[in-house]
Amino acid sequence: MRTLHKFHGGVHPPEHKTESSRLPIAAAPLPQRLVVPLRQHIGNPAIPIVKVGDHVLKGQMIGAADGFISVAVHAPTSGTVSAIELHAVPHPSGLPDLCITIEADGEDRWTERQPLDYQTADPDAVRALLRDAGIVGLGGAVFPAYVKLNPDQQKIKTLILNGAECEPWITSDDLLMRERATEIVSGVKIMAHLMQPEEVLIGIEDNKPEAIAAMQAACQGTGFAVVTAPVLYPSGGEKQLIKLLTGKEVPSGQRPINIGVLCSNTGTAYTVHRAVYHGEAVISRIITITGNVTKPQNFEALIGTPLGELVQLAGGARPDTSHFILGGPMMGFDLLNHLDAPLTKAINCVIAASPALFPPKPAAMPCIRCTQCAQACPCDLQPQELFWFSQSKNFDKARAYNLFDCIECGCCDYVCPSHIPLVSYFRYTKSEIAAQDREKMAAEQARQRFEFKQMREEREKAEKAARMAEKAATAAAAKAAAAASGVEDPITAAKQAAIQAAVERAKAKKAEAAAALPPSPQPSPAGGEGVNNTEPS
Amino acid sequence: MSSPHVLTPGSSVSNIMLTVLAALIPAIGAYYYFFGPAILISLVLASVTALAAEAAMLQLRNYPVKYFLTDGSAVLTAWLLALSIPPLAPWWLIVVGTAFAIVVAKHLYGGLGNNLFNPAMVGFAVLMISFPATMTHWPTPLMLSQHPVGFSETLQYTFSGALQGVKLDAVTMATPLDTLKTQLNLQHAMGEIKNMPIFGSFGGKGTEVIAAMYLLGGLFLLQRRIITWHTPVSFLVTLALVAALFNGIDPGRYAPPMFHLLTGGAMLGAFFIATDYVTAPTTPRGKMIFGASVGFLEYVIRVFGGYPDGIAFSILIMNAAVPLIDAYTQPRVYGHDTKPE
Structure with missing residues (x-):
């Protein structure tokens, strides 16, 4: 038995897992129309590479990766592109985003699929495949997997597969592990091949005995260790799981790879396997439909399926359903737009909410400094202090008390006896600070540009004056020489002087260009400070 | 509504305050057993004063009176003060102390969650400095008392400031x-x-x-x-x-x-x-x-x-x-x- 390293705090909300975990994963039927957002990952949205009216095949790339932090998106079934326009998407903002709509032709005909022998292929070729298969972290962050699965000369000690699934209600990873453990482990092998870690740990909360058994069976002979952890939210948080399994902490502002750890979600490993062994892009995923529906269950559904159709598959929402939560109750968000928003790679759960299941929060009381929040914080922050600073808009203090280490897990809100929406305060303060930083940086850049312009204008003025003086001196010298010798042609002498002056000018210009070449201008005496103090948020 | 969408069931400020009040009950029972009913009277007096002062201050500060009055914090302050001062005392002693605690130490400093000093202890300090003699008249334990003071006698002393036929010194020490x-x-x-x-x-x-x-x-x-x-x-x-x-x-x-x-x-x-x-x-x-x-x-x-x-x-x-x-x-x-x- 591996020793676990407890992380600070944590909470244990009612699990509500069994509602949706009793039934196996069901295949959702093919919808008539699929809406595929081009932005289903962190980074640049994919660029559409099809036109309205085009016929596409299942698995065919319809949006190409744009730049480094980006991946492709694909047609989930065969059919005709009917629109490329803004459409409702599942996003906390409720704003529409650019989507490609495909009318299914019902044939569900695959494009040509090309598996890859990853063991003989160049690692970069494997990564290119992952990028073009649209593989992103399915744990929620949807970060492009091909970027993450690049050791880039860093030594990786531990590869962690995150099967904790600590959010209440959600069981999609649980069911995936129960039913497709072999494929997940195969995906982990591919990841391990790319990263060459010393050890591979698979972390699962101990409320999933069937998943644990299935994964242990699939790991036979691989050397991968399945580690079970007691149920404690947020043990599935990347930083918390790393601490739990390795005892190491990810330094503030850095990424796990900086301490030789890589963490990946079980669903991601599964899609890696499908891409490498079957040449299949990410065109479907497992989603839990639960809460106030009559038949909660997990479904394997095509990306782009309207969420409303999935709710119907789960028996439909009961009449007293007030709204829908996407994701879990601790970190999920309300679906603000209509249920015709499509399933995306990031969505692992829809919870139909009712006043009985999710009672409205009572009005907030003042903070009484009981420190329940500080005791629950998995980052060991002092939320009561951060709240105080946020409320008084004391942003410098909030930053100094490490607001940016907050992972917004919601533990503090969950335990607060005064029912203060702490996470909302912290989100607000973070965005205010980020906006201030951007403004500050823009002002600083403008000031530097202005000062540089002034410097350049003054220098040009001085150079012009010098040139004039030089010209006058040359002319006078030529005149004097001509007068003295009386033999040479004064016109030739003047010409020679002019040529000489032109050469000098060219030299001066070259020097000027060389001085201006480094991208940052010379810092002015007062400049310097404040240039580098921006914080990535 | 943004995340999280769930709260700890039953967690509230009033629940915390009620739990603390409940934790004081064994001590109050022992107090009653050894020193007679005076403590019960002073607890009631303090609670009533605290709630009245709290309601008045909430009203003045345009706070929802009922929502805050039921949080239990004023009663807790009242009990802590009552348990800290001599229970067999004229009514105005506990009333002045409690009112000062709630009005000045709590609400003038910003109300629940904002006061720098412990209201009950501020109330105690005010009484200690203002009425030092009264604050030393502690009741004698019943087992040592020549004249155990009963409920009606205590009430009489509390509101009239005198005991019929008995000197105060006989019942306090x-x-x-x-x-x-x-x-x-x-x-x-x-x-x-x-x-x-x-x-x-x-x-x-x-x-x-x-x-x-x-x-x-x-x-x-x-x-x-x-x-x-x-x-x-x-x-x-x-x-x-x-x-x-x-x-x-x-x-x-x-x-x-x-x-x-x-x-x-x-x-x-x-x-x-x-x-x-x-x-x-x-x-x-x-x-x-x-x-x-x-x-x-x-x-x-x-x-x-x-x-x-x-x-x-x-x-x-x-x-x-x-x-x-x-x-x-x-x-x-x-x-x-x-x-x-």
Whole structure:
């Protein structure tokens, strides 16, 4: 038995897992129309590479990766592109985003699929495949997997597969592990091949005995260790799981790879396997439909399926359903737009909410400094202090008390006896600070540009004056020489002087260009400070 | 609504306050058993005064009166004050103290969650300074009293300020701590003093049992995770250590640790007053510094100061240092100052 390293705090909300975990994963039927957002990952949205009216095949790339932090998106079934326009998407903002709509032709005909022998292929070729298969972290962050699965000369000690699934209600990873453990482990092998870690740990909360058994069976002979952890939210948080399994902490502002750890979600490993062994892009995923529906269950559904159709598959929402939560109750968000928003790679759960299941929060009381929040914080922050600073808009203090280490897990809100929406305060303060930083940086850049312009204008003025003086001196010298010798042609002498002056000018210009070449201008005496103090948020 | 979408079932400010009030009930029971019904009357008086003062202040400050009145915080302040002052006293004593605690110490400093000083202890300090004589008239334990005061007599005294046919001196006496101090000043030896009837096995007769009940209530609060161990443990350990040190130097002049732990406001202070959320530090290390400092000051004021007990003043002194303590005891945040491998 591996020793676990407890992380600070944590909470244990009612699990509500069994509602949706009793039934196996069901295949959702093919919808008539699929809406595929081009932005289903962190980074640049994919660029559409099809036109309205085009016929596409299942698995065919319809949006190409744009730049480094980006991946492709694909047609989930065969059919005709009917629109490329803004459409409702599942996003906390409720704003529409650019989507490609495909009318299914019902044939569900695959494009040509090309598996890859990853063991003989160049690692970069494997990564290119992952990028073009649209593989992103399915744990929620949807970060492009091909970027993450690049050791880039860093030594990786531990590869962690995150099967904790600590959010209440959600069981999609649980069911995936129960039913497709072999494929997940195969995906982990591919990841391990790319990263060459010393050890591979698979972390699962101990409320999933069937998943644990299935994964242990699939790991036979691989050397991968399945580690079970007691149920404690947020043990599935990347930083918390790393601490739990390795005892190491990810330094503030850095990424796990900086301490030789890589963490990946079980669903991601599964899609890696499908891409490498079957040449299949990410065109479907497992989603839990639960809460106030009559038949909660997990479904394997095509990306782009309207969420409303999935709710119907789960028996439909009961009449007293007030709204829908996407994701879990601790970190999920309300679906603000209509249920015709499509399933995306990031969505692992829809919870139909009712006043009985999710009672409205009572009005907030003042903070009484009981420190329940500080005791629950998995980052060991002092939320009561951060709240105080946020409320008084004391942003410098909030930053100094490490607001940016907050992972917004919601533990503090969950335990607060005064029912203060702490996470909302912290989100607000973070965005205010980020906006201030951007403004500050823009002002600083403008000031530097202005000062540089002034410097350049003054220098040009001085150079012009010098040139004039030089010209006058040359002319006078030529005149004097001509007068003295009386033999040479004064016109030739003047010409020679002019040529000489032109050469000098060219030299001066070259020097000027060389001085201006480094991208940052010379810092002015007062400049310097404040240039580098921006914080990535 | 943004995340999280769930709250801890049943968690609320009023629940916390009610739990603390419940934790005081065993001690109140012992109080009643050893000293008669006076404590019940003063608890009721204090509660009514606190609620009235709270309602008036909420109204003046345009707060939703009913929502805040039911949070239980005013009643808790009232009970802590009532348990800290002599119960057999004219009605105006507890009324003035409670009203001052709620109106000035709590609401003029910003109300629930914002007051720098513990309201109950501010109320106590005001009474101690303004009415020092009245504040020394503690009821005699029933078992020692020639004339046990009943319910109607107590009511009569509370509202008229006089007892028919009995002198006040016959039913009140100094506290064990006060007695000890006075007797020591009269150059009596510790052993001799401790044989006086007012003293029990460890502390004062009756009061030592009440102290034990406070300890019981405190353990209940620990078990319910309303308070953490840091403050009471550091408080009591410091008090005991300092007492043991002086007792070791001169047992004839300095009482043993157990006496200090089980008399006066030590147990009440350690579990119910120094642990007040609003006026105490929030960090684990801060709580320990605070608890230890209060325990130390408690001893110093008791033994070397002018007052028989030091709980109120040591708490108030340390309340002023809380922002500083918090600022300098922030715990290490995840991912900061990590040990290099």
